[in-house]
Amino acid sequence: MSKQKRYFLTEDEIPRQWYNIAADMPVKPAPMLDPKTKQPVTVEQLSEIFCVECAKQELNVTDRWIDIPDEVREMYKYYRSTPLVRAYGLEKALDTPAHIYFKNESVSPVGSHKLNSALAQAWYCKQEGLTNVTTETGAGQWGTALSYASNLFGLNAAVYQVKISYEQKPYRRSMMQLFGAQVTPSPSMSTRAGKDILTANPNHQGSLGTAISEAVELARMTPEKCKYALGSTMSHVSLHQTVIGLEAEKQMEMAGDYPDIIVACFGGGSNFSGLSFPFMRHNFLDGAKTKFIAAEPASCPKMTQGVFEYDFGDEAGYTPLIKMYTLGHKFTPANIHAGGLRYHGAGAIVSQLYHDGMMEAADIPQIESFDAASLFAKAEGIIPAPESGHAIAAVIREAIKCREAGESKTILFNLTGHGLLDMAAYDQYLRGNLVNYQFTK
């Protein structure tokens, strides 16, 4: 009866360094290339877009540990450690012998894991004397996180929110505005990239790739005072997110378990990386055999259906070329509610790891993701973000396999965010109005 449900670390135990998996990878990620010269980009080139510290971290493939600035770690204390939770309710609902744990990142002030990197990026920008940051946001989670972090450190934030999300989730906009940000639906007429897209297709619903183009263009207008901050895909973002997995390592030890399977939803790859990489290093270095599963939407299956090649990170082709699994930077994903997973590509590191067989991917149809999220809500009381619903669906598949095989595996997943601003989507689900979108290239 008296089983411990949640595991916390003390503030002193919050990690002091992030883990840079690139230092331990058997095959390093391919370098980003300058699209004009086809030569590897330099820190100088990258820092035309990003702040210098992020540019350095992006290209660092040698240092295993990167210090978390004290000021960032102080702000982590507002919500970290996040709890590691044993999902007894879900186990019971599935009648599975599997041990299911989740890292509950939804408890962050802004409701998702995104704040882990937003705080770092905003802090570095402030340190480097900048006054403004720009970014894109899909579901609104990243935009909210950067708006909050920017306000904390006294920066102005301009956010391009994917138009379909801006319309589906008006309260995400309100939340960003409450934190003082300027929010524009993308594509917009405020940039060259937006104008070109709207000229070609006045009804364009937007995508992360499009919004990135607009935000990058805005940052480039005044590079001396404004940089661009990205919420996923890039290696430095994954680096910041490793605080999740590093905490989880200690917390799993407190629980006396070790994950056989780790699952995370997959948009650009940063939450997946953040939870997985600290455990994956034990696969590399200590002979651990954990299986890693990226749960991507069936309608945007960059891993299982994409190609591994150099491509742009954005629609307009403003970014360096990145070697990644991609559906093509002109691909416009279907209007699924999991806006954070509507991205054509994957980060360079996760792409290399997938290519090298270090991780797997599962394709989750939209309705299955909401079935899973709904079951989880009843069993655990937390309404998941639609993105997290994809991870839960993949977990349920594994837990059912355990039941059928009579195997008590330990499954750990990332509950990236809550769905309290996605109730319109749940409402559609409850009324039977959700659809599955087929993937078509």
Added chain:
Amino acid sequence: MSKQKRYFLTEDEIPRQWYNIAADMPVKPAPMLDPKTKQPVTVEQLSEIFCVECAKQELNVTDRWIDIPDEVREMYKYYRSTPLVRAYGLEKALDTPAHIYFKNESVSPVGSHKLNSALAQAWYCKQEGLTNVTTETGAGQWGTALSYASNLFGLNAAVYQVKISYEQKPYRRSMMQLFGAQVTPSPSMSTRAGKDILTANPNHQGSLGTAISEAVELARMTPEKCKYALGSTMSHVSLHQTVIGLEAEKQMEMAGDYPDIIVACFGGGSNFSGLSFPFMRHNFLDGAKTKFIAAEPASCPKMTQGVFEYDFGDEAGYTPLIKMYTLGHKFTPANIHAGGLRYHGAGAIVSQLYHDGMMEAADIPQIESFDAASLFAKAEGIIPAPESGHAIAAVIREAIKCREAGESKTILFNLTGHGLLDMAAYDQYLRGNLVNYQFTK
């Protein structure tokens, strides 16, 4: 720089008993009366409406400690202890020497403190062989909590949601439905009470008093299988909420501080009671001098403008008579966004305590509550429920007094819930469209 921000208890330290302040009150609360006979109601009479265990707790003015059932305490572990947080961000924003702490009840699965009592009430109903529960909900926080708790313990829940709230907050309805509850806007045509009200006033926007009448009437239709569960006002609800203050006591000790001032928003009084009573006993028994402030809406000021007399708890007059501060059971509060504070009366215990000078009350205009909530959101990253905004406004008044007097008082308040389902109200606030309602009897 390295200041501890949050304090948690281990699962073992979660309280095992609730605190029944009635046992320690210098003057006991006046008994509830049967409206027909004017005699004190008995457990038998009360249990025609409530489950037997709650009826017993309601009338218990002698036992100081009441055991928390193991099964309820196990469910508390899903979210308790809630963190005690030092609000460094708010202190800085106010430039005050005061130490400000808050108990963050918004981290509960359903987003508010209401679950503390919902779990207990649902568990007792299940134990007593009931299959159904009914209730009312104002802001939707209580309805959500009872829906979730009922589903956990295998009960059917029927919720009457105040019509104005049903319309202002459609996603609260979705959330209750996701947890399996049946939700009806009140006043409705499904009860005699609702029909009478709608006949007299077809545009009636509803109130807690009206919704209570409907829920009580529904429960009375099949008393052998269905009871009514109330989310505030009653002494047994306040009892269940004392888990908040009992935790806070231990956590304040960890922080090395003791509250000079305790603030909570005030609808029927349960969250106020829950945080305050464990500390108030030290005023009674140990010579502590903590000041307690109930933050009520200026448009529904039952404490400062009401009268202390016997009145009904609901619009239709179905409940026993309760001696309380009341604006009259026919009073319809203005349509403020803090739906949980739109109630004409106060609990019997808090009313007696207020009458005896053991606590104070502050009236907060709607716009001041949103100014305060907005400042708090930026400073601490948590968007408060509009109800909690009232407490924050009262805290800010006290913290500013501290600044002006150069006094470093310790202020503790209850962050009862988050406002993530109230973003429509914040949106109105950001656009300058909120109004202050005058109180008129």
